Amino acid sequence: MERGNSILDQREKIISFIKIRGPSLPIHISQHLKVDTLLASAMLAELLSDKRLKLSNLRVGNSPVYYLVGQEFQLENFYQYLPDKEKETFELLRSKQILKDSDQLPAVRVALRSIRDFAFSFQYNDQLYWRFIKVNEENASELIQKTQATQVKPVQIEIPVVKKILLEHIQKAKELSISKNVQNEIVQDATPAEPIVIKEKQKLVSLIPERKAQESIFKTPVKTKKEKGKSEFVSKVYEFFESNNLKLVKEISSKKKEFMGIINVENNGKFDSYICIAKEKKSVSDKDLMKHLQTGQKENLPVLFLSNGETSKKAVEWLDYLGNIIIYRKLE
Structure with a gap:
């Protein structure tokens, strides 16, 4: 209970700190609370999940910026990154x-x-x-x-010089007593075929077709059938997907004893996305959870962590505290 109250106190300190300082990085929170950066990140993730904090799209290094509702304008201080x-x-x-x-x-x-x-x-x-x-x-x-x-709209303007030239030709024709037919001929020659028009200069815009938006990952699930060439451990991961009706939408990496991808979980007719991280380990520590939690934060997704190892006492406490932000399941 004391530990729970302590964490709640730390969370309120984070809110107060950001109210005063403005948008902050995990390292700022870590220094203020004098705790490990991973622990600070975990508490920030919890506040984010409770919608008490917001997360920037821009990154300072690999870290997003955390801020309160109403502090959006202050993100401008980070645009140089x-x-x-x-x-x-x-x-x-x-x-x-x-x-x-x-x-x-x-x-x-x-x-x-x-x-x-x-x-x-x-x-x-x-x-x-x-x-x-x-x-x-x-x-x-x-x-x-x-x-x-x-904006000036294109207009048709007859240049005055044209009229002047035309009148001069007519006057000369009269002075020389040129016959009417000849006068008409001169007038026709002097009359421009088309009025000179001054138009607003138009910009040349290169039109490039819009790239078709990528289809939603919810609509393009990848079949989770066991594939040839997969290691025994990765095959177990695929079997876990099949048995739990999980849809693999993107395989990020796959090694002999490791796997990472994005999955969809159906929930009341809707799909929730998770980043799935699987590792072959004999034991799972709280440090493992914090490491994978950071990976989830970079992708803005909750984490499903799969392994064949036993969780330590501290890991169990953190899993209970973090709730749906990171879920652990043991592969049999």
């Missing part, structure tokens, strides 16, 4: 506030879809636009209207 092209796109969007998707270069369009902490898409007159995080959709629509109102 974005890759170069995404950083340039962030600065462009922050400067312009809104961007029309079809007017952008392909690299910018890709980057806009990557900086999800700062760029938000919306439709206006059936056109896709992007707005900066500090601009709401209503203000973004007003900005589009103002931009369109100030």
Whole structure:
């Protein structure tokens, strides 16, 4: 009970710390609480699961940034950690506030879809636009209207010089007493075939077909039949999938004594995704759990950990505490 109260106290300290400091990394929490980084990450994962904290899409190194609801604007302090092209796109969007998707270069369009902490898409007159995080959709629509109102539409203008030349020819014809037929001929020669038109310069936009979105992993399950060439341990993992009606949607890695992939679990007609990590081990420690918990955090997925080993006393305590964030099942 004392241990439980201590952990709860630590969690409240984390919330108070982030309220004061703003968006933070696990290392900041670790230093503040004077605990191991793995333990700090585990407590952050629990607060994330309880929806008391939010997780950034951007990464500082390999770590996401944790923040409270209402601190979204403060993520701007971390934009320098974005890759170069995404950083340039962030600065462009922050400067312009809104961007029309079809007017952008392909690299910018890709980057806009990557900086999800700062760029938000919306439709206006059936056109896709992007707005900066500090601009709401209503203000973004007003900005589009103002931009369109100030744009100069192509107009037809007859250049005055043409009229002047035409009049000079007619005047000379009169002075020389040229016959009516000759005058008409001169007028026709002097009259331009078409009025000279000045049009607004149009941008050349390279149109590249949108890459078709990848099909949802829920719709493309991979059959979990035992395959040739699999080690005895990995075959047991596949048998576990079959016997528990789990759908393997992506195999990330497969070795003689290790396996990693993404699976779908059906739950009341819906599918929940887990990252499955399987390792052949004689025993499972709390450090093993923390290591795999970090892997799950990188993928933003809960963890299903499979092994043939026995769990230590500390590992059992942590599994009970972490709940559905990481689930352990022993392979027989």
